[in-house]
Amino acid sequence: MKTPRRAGVTAIHSAFQFCFSVPDLSVAEVYYKQFGLKVDHQGDRLALATYHSPHTWGYVLDGRGQKKRLEYLTLGAYAEDLDDLQRQTMANGAKPADAHPSSVTSDGFWIRDPDNNLLQIAVREKVTPNEKAKGNAILYKENAIKVPIAHARGETPQVRPQRLSHILLFSTDVARSVAFYSDALGLRLSDKSADIVAFTHGAHSSDHHLLAFLKSSAPGLHHTSWAVANLDEVGLGMEQMLAAGHKEGWGVGRHVIGSNYFYYVRDPWGSFTEYSYDIDFIGVETQWPAADYLPESSLYLWGPGVPEYFGENTEATSA
Numbered sequence: 001m002k003t004p005r006r007a008g009v010t011a012i013h014s015a016f017q018f019c020f021s022v023p024d025l026s027v028a029e030v031y032y033k034q035f036g037l038k039v040d041h042q043g044d045r046l047a048l049a050t051y052h053s054p055h056t057w058g059y060v061l062d063g064r065g066q067k068k069r070l071e072y073l074t075l076g077a078y079a080e081d082l083d084d085l086q087r088q089t090m091a092n093g094a095k096p097a098d099a100h101p102s103s104v105t106s107d108g109f110w111i112r113d114p115d116n117n118l119l120q121i122a123v124r125e126k127v128t129p130n131e132k133a134k135g136n137a138i139l140y141k142e143n144a145i146k147v148p149i150a151h152a153r154g155e156t157p158q159v160r161p162q163r164l165s166h167i168l169l170f171s172t173d174v175a176r177s178v179a180f181y182s183d184a185l186g187l188r189l190s191d192k193s194a195d196i197v198a199f200t201h202g203a204h205s206s207d208h209h210l211l212a213f214l215k216s217s218a219p220g221l222h223h224t225s226w227a228v229a230n231l232d233e234v235g236l237g238m239e240q241m242l243a244a245g246h247k248e249g250w251g252v253g254r255h256v257i258g259s260n261y262f263y264y265v266r267d268p269w270g271s272f273t274e275y276s277y278d279i280d281f282i283g284v285e286t287q288w289p290a291a292d293y294l295p296e297s298s299l300y301l302w303g304p305g306v307p308e309y310f311g312e313n314t315e316a317t318s319a
């Protein structure tokens with residue numbers, strides 16, 4: 001397939017991998033298996049993949065009792081853009097940085113964003129979508145007279161997400177984060193709500209959200225979001241995690257910004273993992289008309305009320 005490229009821009013194309021640390025790796029292993037990810041031990045870390053591709057979407061490091069913490073993100077670029085990206089990031093206030101001491105790879109170049117988040121910019125395969133995913137049919141089975149009917153409770157297989165969709169970071173200054181990721185790294189504002197939350201997409205085609213930023217008193221990782229095959233899998237994912245004892249979460253509902261159906265599970269460290277279906281897609285020819293939504297009408301079209309802990313940043317509080 002032809003590599004998608006928006007003309008005239010110097011931009012990363014993917015959130016290739018994330019890396020965070022948790023107090024107890026064995027808790028993370030159980031949690032992400034329950035969520036439906038493929039979890040492998042690689043040395044002293046966990047590698048998170050889906051059952052749909054061999055790509056490792058993220059690593060979890062052993063924080064040895066320290067609270068959960070975002071360690072770094074690897075952002076993927078085309079080979080012909082890497083030098084220009086390095087110049088562009090430096091011209092826009094990026095601070096050069098050393099590679100993370102526990103990173104699997106140290107190639108490309110490493111910088112810190114205005115919130116001091118560590119970023120690796122490196123040549124990688126594009127792992128963001130090149131087109132809008134076609135939704136599968138909602139889950140049915142056929143009964144004895146060939147009428148499509150619902151499965152019995154407990155009869156469906158485990159929900160297993162297809163791929164990472166996006167990452168939402170806490171930001172101490174959302175406008176500053178958007179300016180940096182746009183000017184330095186070529187991400188594009190999709191939509192926002194005041195100075196509370198903003199969503200960016202990749203210039204070379206991606207979901208409506210690639211990286212997003214939520215106002216907080218400190219940096220941190222709010223959630224990783226994982227695409228599932230249909231709306232049923234959002235609901236069944238909720239059931240799966242409730243049955244596994246993860247009682248806190250938000251959804252099922254439908255977002256306004258990005259249009260996706262969602263269910264957020266609260267992870268053992270107070271942040272979230274999202275099942276997402278049918279998020280808007282922004283291709284290389286599309287000039288998305290970024291809107292500024294009113295806070296009271298931007299978050300969800302329908303669904304249960306937002307739990308009061310949803311915006312909590314556990315990386316900001318003392319362990």
Ligand SMILES: [Fe+2]
Nearest residue numbers: 166168225274
């Ligand atoms: Fe999300």
